[in-house]
């Protein structure tokens with residue numbers, strides 16, 4: 328084991344110890360359920376009522392200033408803001424947050440437990456093909472979640488495969504609202520100024536990456552990120568080449584129709600990049616209707632009179 332790994336394990340053990348000292352009914356079931364650039368996630372069972380054991384995922388983030396060794400109020404505020412936004416959102420495609428609290432040097436967010444991140448799933452998937460139906464199911468869920476958040480006037484600014492969770496029944500849930508921001512209608516073109524790149528650069532839209540001074544991020548940036556996520560679900564490992572070539576590479580695991588959808592979303596020109604509504608329409612016209620048409624042809628050929636779902 329490398330020194331770094333040893334250090335990570337010590338940190339995780341320390342987090343588990345701090346949490347269980349305060350929450351006496353908690354039993355850690357997975358002390359290393361995922362980590363991001365800021366937080367570490369563990370799975371716990373709350374065994375207060377042994378007949379009704381509750382399972383949670385808990386994200387822990389250190390809030391101590393490394394130099395001064397005191398609580399960094401800005402970091403704590405950011406963690407609390409993230410929890411607050413998520414506590415207000417109740418949507419099937421957004422992770423549910425129940426509580427958040429500060430124990431010693433860590434801020435904890437208690438939330439519903441999902442299986443793993445899409446990142447993990449995509450990395451472990453060996454299947455050479457993803458059926459169109461499955462791909463569209465993923466796309467629709469991402470659109471539903473992001474649309475809901477946009478309608479509440481938030482921009483996510485950090486949508487990535489690591490920030491999308493998957494549950495056992497195939498439901499996708501957006502998580503990690505650490506960079507989410509409410510935008511104010513008076514802001515010019517509903518744009519937001521971001522101070523620096525914090526997420527993975529290849530999820531960012533060209534208007535951010537090409538900007539020399541102001542880093543403007545709008546909801547259209549989140550739409551770009553949906554396209555990048557779909558590209559990666561479709562089997563493109565690291566779509567950074569798009570940033571240089573501006574060419575959308577063919578995602579090898581999905582069919583031509585799905586690739587057309589990805590290309591449709593990833594429009595370099597922010598003003599031509601489709602809205603969520605337009606993407607839905609595209610899916611309906613080019614993929615769902617097309618499926619129905621094939622079914623219709625099939626029924627005609629086989630002289631089946633009535634098909635319920637046409």
Ligand SMILES: Nc1ncnc2c1ncn2[C@@H]1O[C@H](COP(=O)(O)OP(=O)(O)O)[C@@H](O)[C@H]1O
Pocket residue numbers: 360361362363364365366367368384386422438439440441442443444489490492502503504505
């Ligand atoms: N509710 C959850 N259920 C299952 N895994 C989770 C959950 N929340 C977070 N994770 C895992 O922890 C990782 C890091 O969480 P995230 O909120 O993205 O932290 P960060 O802000 O550090 O990126 C995720 O990529 C995922 O693997």
Ligand SMILES: [Mg+2]
Pocket residue numbers: 363364489490503
């Ligand atoms: Mg994250």
